[in-house]
Amino acid sequence: MTRILYITASPRGPVSQSGKLAEAYLDARRAQQPDVTIDRLDLWRADxxxxxxxxxxxxxxxxxxxxxxxPRQSAWDQVTAVTERFIRADEYVLAVPMWNGGVPYKLKQYIDIITQPGLLFGFDPENGYSGLLQGKTARVFYTSGVYAPGAAAKYGADHHSTYLDWWLNFIGVTEVETVRFQPSLLTADPAGDQMRAIERAANLPMQMA
Known part of the structure; x- marks a missing residue:
């Protein structure tokens, strides 16, 4: 049985644009694989x-x-308790809006908690860092209000997908699929663009099959 960890990095609940994309994907995934387990982690409600x-x-x-x-062991036990939930998943679904060119601080906090030696990565002086996760996949849903790939620098920069691409590869997750709704505001047809992005998200399970 496949276990998906759905991580939502937006505080906007049902009106979150990235959340709408992720939910469309998860609905389609459940239709394709009814026995899939979805573990939802709302970073804004998590302790x-x-x-x-x-x-x-x-x-x-x-x-x-x-x-x-x-004291350090007690602190480390808190880290491993959070990280074990992440490690148990087979697939990661991340709904990630762009904040100030990067990821929301709650997601960065979560990443800083779980990205630890012996848990998600290894290190030796000769070979450097190595990701410890194997056989995991990720589906990432990116949104931004104004920034779009290839847009002029006056509309922002992407330390958003570039950071998450680096992090996923760093911990050993190399099979990554993405869907973008960028921009969501600076567009002539926001409703149409949103629908097309939702359709891309919903079609992703069929492309993976």
Whole structure:
């Protein structure tokens, strides 16, 4: 049975443009594979721990800096509890609006919590970093109000998809499909563009089959 972790990075609930794309994909996916399990993670309602000094110190013990004492172990246990939910998934669905050229801070906080040595990546001085996830896939739904790929620099820059592409590859997720609704505001036909983006999202499971 396939387990999907659906991560929504928008606080806008049912009016989220990226959420509408992701939901269209998930509806089509359920129709294609009725026994799929969908675990929904709303980052704006989740109880995400702060990645504070104890957690940073616990992380550094994996690089030979300091010891894993009781406070650091307690902090690390919080990290692994959040990360295990991520690791259990076979597929990741991410609904990600663009905020100030990048990703919303709640998603960045989540990434900073779970992207840890021995959990999502390994490291050795000779070979550098290596992703530890294997056989995972990702479907990412990007939206932005004004920015569009190929648009003039006056309309913004993309540290949004470029960052998430890097991060997914960094942890070992190399099979990634994306759907964009960009821009959602600066367009002559926003309703039509939205419908076409939703159709692309809904057709994605058929393209994967």
């Amino acid at each position: 995400l721990p702060e990645f504070d000094g104890d957690k940073a110190a616990a992380k550094m013990t994996f690089f030979g800096v300091g010891d894993m004492d009781a």
